[in-house]
Amino acid sequence: MKEKEGFVDYPEQQMILYVEKDDGNYGPMQTGSYISANYMDDYVYKRRNLEIDLRNQVTSGAISPIKYYMILVDLSFSELAARAHIRKSRVKKHLDPKLFGSATMEELLKYAAVFNVPIANLLQILLVKSNGSFESDFILEPKSSGIMVGQSQTSNPYVILTKIEEKSR
Amino acid sequence: MIVQNFNHKMAAHCESGTITSLLNHGGLNITEPLVFGIASGIFFGYFHKMKSFAFPTFIVRNKPGQMRTNIEKRLGVRFKNYDFKDPVKGQQTLDQLLQNNIPTGAQVDFFYMDYVPSWERVHINVHFLVVTGKTENKYTISDAYFPQMVELDADSLEKGRFAGGNMSPKGFIFHLDKLPADIDYNKAILKGISKACFYMLKIPIPFLGIRGIRMFGKKVVEWPKFARDTEHLSHEIMKINILLEDQGTGGAGFRFMYATFLQQAATITGKPQLAELSAELMKIGDGWREISLFSARIGKNRDLGPDKLKQLSEMLYDRANVEERFFKSLSQAIK
Numbered sequence: 001m002k003e004k005e006g007f008v009d010y011p012e013q014q015m016i017l018y019v020e021k022d023d024g025n026y027g028p029m030q031t032g033s034y035i036s037a038n039y040m041d042d043y044v045y046k047r048r049n050l051e052i053d054l055r056n057q058v059t060s061g062a063i064s065p066i067k068y069y070m071i072l073v074d075l076s077f078s079e080l081a082a083r084a085h086i087r088k089s090r091v092k093k094h095l096d097p098k099l100f101g102s103a104t105m106e107e108l109l110k111y112a113a114v115f116n117v118p119i120a121n122l123l124q125i126l127l128v129k130s131n132g133s134f135e136s137d138f139i140l141e142p143k144s145s146g147i148m149v150g151q152s153q154t155s156n157p158y159v160i161l162t163k164i165e166e167k168s169r
Numbered sequence: 170m171i172v173q174n175f176n177h178k179m180a181a182h183c184e185s186g187t188i189t190s191l192l193n194h195g196g197l198n199i200t201e202p203l204v205f206g207i208a209s210g211i212f213f214g215y216f217h218k219m220k221s222f223a224f225p226t227f228i229v230r231n232k233p234g235q236m237r238t239n240i241e242k243r244l245g246v247r248f249k250n251y252d253f254k255d256p257v258k259g260q261q262t263l264d265q266l267l268q269n270n271i272p273t274g275a276q277v278d279f280f281y282m283d284y285v286p287s288w289e290r291v292h293i294n295v296h297f298l299v300v301t302g303k304t305e306n307k308y309t310i311s312d313a314y315f316p317q318m319v320e321l322d323a324d325s326l327e328k329g330r331f332a333g334g335n336m337s338p339k340g341f342i343f344h345l346d347k348l349p350a351d352i353d354y355n356k357a358i359l360k361g362i363s364k365a366c367f368y369m370l371k372i373p374i375p376f377l378g379i380r381g382i383r384m385f386g387k388k389v390v391e392w393p394k395f396a397r398d399t400e401h402l403s404h405e406i407m408k409i410n411i412l413l414e415d416q417g418t419g420g421a422g423f424r425f426m427y428a429t430f431l432q433q434a435a436t437i438t439g440k441p442q443l444a445e446l447s448a449e450l451m452k453i454g455d456g457w458r459e460i461s462l463f464s465a466r467i468g469k470n471r472d473l474g475p476d477k478l479k480q481l482s483e484m485l486y487d488r489a490n491v492e493e494r495f496f497k498s499l500s501q502a503i504k
Contacts, residue, residue, distance in 0.1 A: 001420065001421070001425060001451065001454065001455060001458065006420065012286075013286075013289070013415075014179070014315070014316050015179075015181070015314065015415065015417070016179050016180055016181040016313075016419060017181070017419060017420040017425065018181060018202070018419040018420055018425035018426045018428070018429045019420070019425065020451060025432065026202075026425070026428055026429035026432050026447070026451065027429060028179075028180075028181065028201070028419070028429075030179060030316070033414075033415050034410075034414060034415075034461075034462075034465075035407070035410050035411060035414065035415055035465055036415070038465070039407065039465055039468075039469055040288075042403075042407075042468075042469050043288065043404075043407075044288070046400050046403065046404055047288070049400060050400065050401075073280070073291075073292060074223055074291060074292070075223060075292055076220060076221060076222055076223040077220075078220035078221060079220070079221050079222075079223070079292070079334050079335060082221075082333055082334040082335060082337075083292070083332060083333040083334035084333070085333055113328065114292075114332075114333075116280065116281060116328070139287070
């Protein structure tokens with residue numbers, strides 16, 4: 001690939017591409033991501049729709065919160081069990097909305113660590129109003145909202161602080 | 170504490186970039202393509218059904234960690250490696266190394282790297298970076314995917330280093346321990362090429378090497394049955410582009426970087442055939458790039474009927490055929 005063919009103007013996501021330079025030598029060129037520059041809107045659209053679909057399922061009791069997050073972070077059932085250090089048979093139960101309630105607090109802490117969310121968010125979905133509609137804080141890019149939701153862990157592993165504030169402009 | 174004189178540099182790939190940075194910092198003037206090629210980084214593997222993955226996927230580089238071990242064997246450099254069961258000990262050792270002005274490579278789960286935009290973050294336990302300092306509760310990180318050094322909360326680094334699951338990092342860190350007085354680059358390059366050819370042509374496993382590309386071509390038409398719906402299939406098909414171009418390959422699933430390696434190798438070894446093969450691989454890479462662009466386009470348009478998947482399949486078979494010829498020629502060129 002020639003240098004001029006490879007260049008993409010997308011400062012938000014830079015990468016190194018190996019290209020043929022004008023002198024015929026091959027070498028690295030810093031450029032933007034082609035797929036992000038051209039298809040980011042489509043990615044965001046699909047991700048939002050997926051979250052809405054899963055949210056509808058979890059709020060109607062069709063799936064458990066564990067399954068909601070598992071699909072959103074694109075983990076397989078086996079990988080979730082391995083990462084959370086919870087037996088597969090137990091994970092299988094917790095994916096079932098009727099048996100989710102059998103999860104212990106310790107197990108929920110382990111799931112929360114894998115999903116990188118506070119334990120409280122396994123029992124609630126934070127929605128932030130952005131561009132006229134409510135969106136999940138889990139998938140919302142901070143720059144797209146005027147509201148900032150900050151959640152910090154306290155010394156008590158079961159308690160988190162949630163602070164909601166307007167972003168300074 | 171900040172490691173003095175560490176020069177942050179972007180690289181195409183996290184593991185080859187990390188190794189190159191550490192070697193450069195230690196005084197060895199070596200390029201990323203040379204590290205990648207000597208370490209036999211080029212590869213292909215297709216995984217149709219594997220419990221660790223939520224959907225069929227493929228890889229285009231050798232096993233994570235092998236670049237480091239291959240570089241050690243072939244260049245005679247020595248890295249000191251550490252892994253831990255106890256995160257506290259893991260952090261103490263890292264801090265001590267930084268205190269001693271030693272830039273330290275680390276294996277982490279990419280998902281916890283908070284400096285990465287949330288839409289880019291995925292659970293993958295084989296991301297490599299260099300830790301170059303610590304101030305209060307934040308580490309300074311040289312991540313080859315970022316133009317500048319970044320900061321990361323100590324808590325996030327710990328989560329990344331001690332994530333569980335497939336290829337769990339187990340707190341793994343490493344640093345350059347010793348550089349040899351002399352390096353026989355000629356021998357290292359030929360060994361690197363020889364092993365790469367073996368893995369692409371002769372490894373007797375049906376989903377690896379050239380046979381892996383063919384299996385990908387055969388199986389991609391079955392992808393719709395694994396997808397939840399069209400949107401999911403579109404996402405997975407578009408991920409072909411990401412895996413080939415965006416996830417640290419230098420373009421075309423490492424083919425462009427390997428072509429650069431062969432061009433540099435031709436000069437070092439005095440074998441002009443390698444320069445010719447380098448140009449050929451650059452063209453082969455352009456074909457992989459067409460696959461990337463095609464995947465992105467049909468995914469975006471939700472044009473994912475059997476005819477398009479068949480077309481994608483044929484493009485993959487075509488890459489398998491040209492790469493089989495290429496690696497046979499490469500194998501002959503080093504004899």
